[in-house]
Amino acid sequence: MVGGMQAIGQQWWSGDPTQRYWMELVNVDSWGSELVAPDEARHALMYDVAIGDVVFHWVGKNNPRRRPSGMYGASVVAGTLQYGAGEWLGRPANTIELTGYTAFDPPLLLTALRSHQGQIFDLVAKLQERERQTLHFPFQKHPTAGLKPNQRYLSKLPAELLDIVPELRPDSDWGGFEDPVIAPPIDPTIPEFRRRYSGICMDPELRRAIEMAAVEQASAHYVAQGYEVSDVGLTHSYDLLVTRNDEIRHVEVKGSQSAIFKIQLTRNEVVHADVFENTDLVLVSEIQWERLADGSIKTGAGIMDVIPRWTPSVENLKPLTYEYFLD
Structure with a gap:
């Protein structure tokens, strides 16, 4: 138990070091420096994020600058969860430090991602059959529109999706790390408590x-x-x-x-x-x-x-x- 909420526990990706990818859905103009969410059950996935994981940043259609909906970049997790260190709509929130933001040029828009939707839906079906657990998948199948992002802040993005959508894996692999990505070096001289305040x-x-x-x-x-x-x-x-x-x-x-x-x-x-x-x-x-x-x-x-x-x-x-x- 950390703070007021307990981690979800054993997940389908637990113990598999290759399943290190997440997707954050934002409708604001700032992303790529931290994850931030209130300490509530619907945001319990925050407790499963680990140093060295990769977070993709999906900008939703309701963003204030009216950017097209899509994936705009990726960051690497640099710190552990800090309980109550941030703010969400005026309330205390948990935060996780990110580093090494890489912008996708051009962004991977929803319209382009839908060209892979048949393979993506097949992947979801295979994972559901294999895992028999909640997938926390970033996307859903809309009956008329097709592929759409799930309206949750943080989702688990399976490593297999990067094989279907190669645009998600830039050549540099966010800092030159080999595949599978390993944890980036963290400065050992920075005490943990120094990350807990502005x-x-x-x-x-x-x-x-x-x-x-x-x-x-x-x-x-x-x-x-x-x-x-x-x-x-x-x-x-x-x-x-x-x-x-x-x-x-x-x-x-x-x-x-x-x-x-x-x-x-x-x-x-x-x-x-x-x-x-x-x-x-x-x-x-x-x-x-x-x-x-x-x-x-x-x-x-x-x-x-x-x-x-x-x-x-x-x-x-x-x-x-x-x-x-x-x-």
Whole structure:
């Protein structure tokens, strides 16, 4: 038992390392960085997702940008389920970190997938006869329209479907892993608890986009106050150098696509803020973002808090790693 709900238990795919594929159905503009669903029985499949699994992202017809219904990309699972770490329609929700998002170019649309529907329905019949269990299959047979996606958030996509629809398996196999896909390497220096709060993002492209959006919003704030702003994050222990007449301020910027309860600080960031009196901390939370059809990230505004003359308090600092010198 994890949190408030128990995993479904023994499934038809249990113990088979090749059955490592899932399909997420979304009707929003953001996908590919995490799975998120409330801790309810109808979302119990979240507990069966394992590190190294592959998640396909199906964008439903009711998405706000009116994209055609279809498969727009795939990601690799990078973390374990985090109970209550996210939000679903204003309610606490479980999350699972994803990484390595690969956009399908072009997307595999429902109209193209229907060209395989005879083989797909045959596969379903064979699996039902063999397994004698609920398949949790991503698609259903509509009496008039033919193949349609099931209206559930997360489904189990059988490995056999990739043989029927080769477009689902790109040549790179999401990072160059051999077939069957093995678990991607996970940085062992990242403690599990660091994935339980906003600010840690396993998708490098999304992380860069969020960081840039936060710096841009902070820069605009200081420009509006009459400061000259220089982005020095690549060469200094802070992000922005802002000046106005004889006044000099150093600005540390932290951004997140969610609410910010904790932040990551390097040793140099802590030391610098401690010794330079005019250091501001700018927090930009709940940055809006969407995944475009080509896999790139478009960001919007977030909620900004400015803490002037900030000094990290010792009681609020918690060491995550130590440097140890051998005798």
